[in-house]
Amino acid sequence: MNRKRWVLLLLGIAALLILTGCGSGAPDVDWELSITGDVSQPLTYSFTDLAVMEQVDLSGIMMEKSTGEDEVTSWSGVPLEMLLSEAGAGDFATLTALAADGYAIEIPAGETSDAIIALKDNGEWIADVTPDKGPIRLVTPATPANRWVFQVIEIQVNK
């Protein structure tokens, strides 16, 4: 096999790994997040979809807790703005985040800046280290941590 073929083969394998989520080292998790409400195209992302998307880091942000000491933490995940944009959300008044266990919260647009759908907590997959608080969590740095909805399954956009 000549060098060109080897390169193509390796690239193919790499692409396959990335497409299956293996390239990200993501755990195998059965989870979906839907973007619904006032959007032009409601979308649903699997955990793997999210794991292979562009990730951003929120480093050294204050986790303001309702009990106990506040904590400086770092989270990584997909920018919420990107998901909203893909679903065709324009300006909105609030977002409603729904969790798998029935928990729900409505957040004003002004408090969603820099928000991410976090997959990692301090560099570790949430699904691995705190599965009861995951596998994904809405992290909104502008609000206290009790508004960071874990086990989030749906984000509704409200005009």
Added chain:
Amino acid sequence: MTKVEMKSKAVLILFLIGLLAASAGCRPNWSFTLEGLNDGKRAVNFTTWHANDMFAEEGALPLEQILYGEGARVLDSLTVRDEDGNVIEYDWAEAANFLQLGKNGLLLGGDHQIRPDSILVVRSEWESLVEGHIYDIAATAAGALGIPEPSLSTGEDLGAEPAEAVLLLFLDGFGYFRYQEALDEGLIPVLEKLDRPLLGITTYPPVTAVSTASLLTGTEPPRHGVETRGIRTTDSETLFDVAREAGLQVVAVEGDALAFNLRGADLILSGDRDGNGGTDDNVLANTLSVLAKGMPDLLFVHFHGIDDQGHEVGPGAASEEDKIREVDAAVGQILEALPARSLVVIFADHGMHQVNEEGRRGNHGHLIPRDMLIPIWVFRK
């Protein structure tokens, strides 16, 4: 028996004695007497401590957790006698904040520690005046609607007659003491016109998630399993489950976030869409919208503002008083829009006491009258 057999037997006996001694040493051997509660003198020991160890942090748990389990509800003071006969008296309103019981049986008071021989609990005279519990509300609503109580309910019907619909109006953080003060200060003209509320009591710890679980399941925390902050759901059957099972329409109008999951209800969140920094106006608007479309069989409405302001600026501060006025007026609008023959239950989940902490001037969560006592209005429109 040969020498070898005797030697083996001796080794075995010594080993068993050692094992017994080691296991006895693993279990702290301490005890003190608790006096002044329902059943006279009670022994508190490591077994008692161990039964509550899920509430412990760094080897100590709040003394009030033990006291609640032993039947204490609202207290005035404690008299602690140590093993040498020394006596220390504590004002419970202060001591509830810091007294902890260590795994080793030491009573930890922040800057001091005591090996208690006995603790005499002086119950508040308020306790004997209590007329209702937060966990009575499920039985009351179920009775009015003609549906079964939730399966774990231990509450009593507070005297409701059959009604076509039930409104549960939840004034977060508006404890009985704050109600009385607001009444004296003329802050609540709508609530003032109603008959005097029952002197009610919530469950321990007096925090919203735990109180809401008690409200909806009709029982106390050890039975419904929501015993601390941070638990947002219960597997136990709730009033909403029962109502939904009976084919009734259940609607819950909440603030911008659930303090506790409201399974079985059609949920309407009320985010701060107008950006005025509060959600009570949004809760009111959503509630009036629901009523305009037709009163559901069971309507649950939760105002959060008094609690939010109480935490931020403390009970009695100007903006907290403004919030009480606002919520009182909102109650008036809701009652006006409510159809006749509805049962109305207005209640708080806990009270609020002043603190001087960074970023916070009010808090709750202790076994003190100001946190535990709540008003409960039950009437027919």
